[in-house]
Amino acid sequence: MSDLVERLRGQGWRMTAQRRVVAQVLDGDHTHLTADEVHARASRLLPEISRATVYNTLGEMVSLGEVIEVATDGRAKRYDPNARRPHQHLVCSGCGTIRDVHPTGSPLGDLPVAERFGFTVTEADITYRGLCPSCASGAAGAA
Amino acid sequence: MSDLVERLRGQGWRMTAQRRVVAQVLDGDHTHLTADEVHARASRLLPEISRATVYNTLGEMVSLGEVIEVATDGRAKRYDPNARRPHQHLVCSGCGTIRDVHPTGSPLGDLPVAERFGFTVTEADITYRGLCPSCASGAAGAA
DNA sequence: TTCTTGACTTGGACAGAGTCCATCGTAGGA
DNA sequence: TCCTACGATGGACTCTGTCCAAGTCAAGAA
Missing domain, CATH: 3.30.1490.190 (Ferric-uptake regulator, C-terminal dimerisarion domain)
Structure with a gap:
């Protein structure tokens, strides 16, 4: 289903519905979403997911090197799932x-x-x- | 006194005490201050200057190309008065x-x-x- | 299958950065 | 000196992100 989910599980991540959904949102769409956009899309798949969880999950993905944080404009950070190829x-x-x-x-x-x-x-x-x-x-x- | 002040006046700027002070703060110190730091330093010279004025003034200096906005970390923007030499x-x-x-x-x-x-x-x-x-x-x- | 436990999630309060707006003040031209 | 439009004020507001206490649940052990 999702490469990203598999890699995260491989890193010893406890796989919860929330994390799976965040990973799916990022993996399915190679754009550069803000945390709020990720939350909005994740909410469609799992309505009760909270904003704090989205922030936590994104932060962990960044620490694991699976996602890159992009701050191009001083407004909301954007999250780039294409972390494996330098660009x-x-x-x-x-x-x-x-x-x-x-x-x-x-x-x-x-x-x-x-x-x-x-x-x-x-x-x-x-x-x-x-x-x-x-x-x-x-x-x-x-x- | 301040090259920056002179250039701004040359661009048709109405010169007020507040604008002069903001220009002096930026011009006198070739570091990369945040808007809040600019406000703090400007307040020492002109205690009643408001935050909104500092933001407005910095924004105008950026539009005029006299100051560069630097967003390196997704936190507060920093203002770089060294706009005239590309770097x-x-x-x-x-x-x-x-x-x-x-x-x-x-x-x-x-x-x-x-x-x-x-x-x-x-x-x-x-x-x-x-x-x-x-x-x-x-x-x-x-x- | 059930139990256990500690990692994860929740939601609401909070903080920092920045914007907006109605009102007041004043720079600079007439 | 007077006028007036431009600029300053400050407080409310928005947006982005963080923190925390309490509740929930994934996954290993028995």
């Missing part, structure tokens, strides 16, 4: 749509030692911004 | 310290057309993450 994000400044992208090059290598200030740098998140096709055509028409 | 950010995962950095390479060029999904891509924000020297030594000692 970056492309965000539409108009409507907020997010796409996973795979740039060439190695951003970590592009940071000279002189620019590291003694930090142990382990990660580089890139957020590309622009307008998606429909927002771009809308903007052209409006301007 | 990226290096964030300590331990204490949250932010440094401006200048990587080589062009991240925009690293995104193949096939990976753009028809977007008009205009910008690439890179957030490098790692541990600053003091957090790294603390972690080594603790582990």
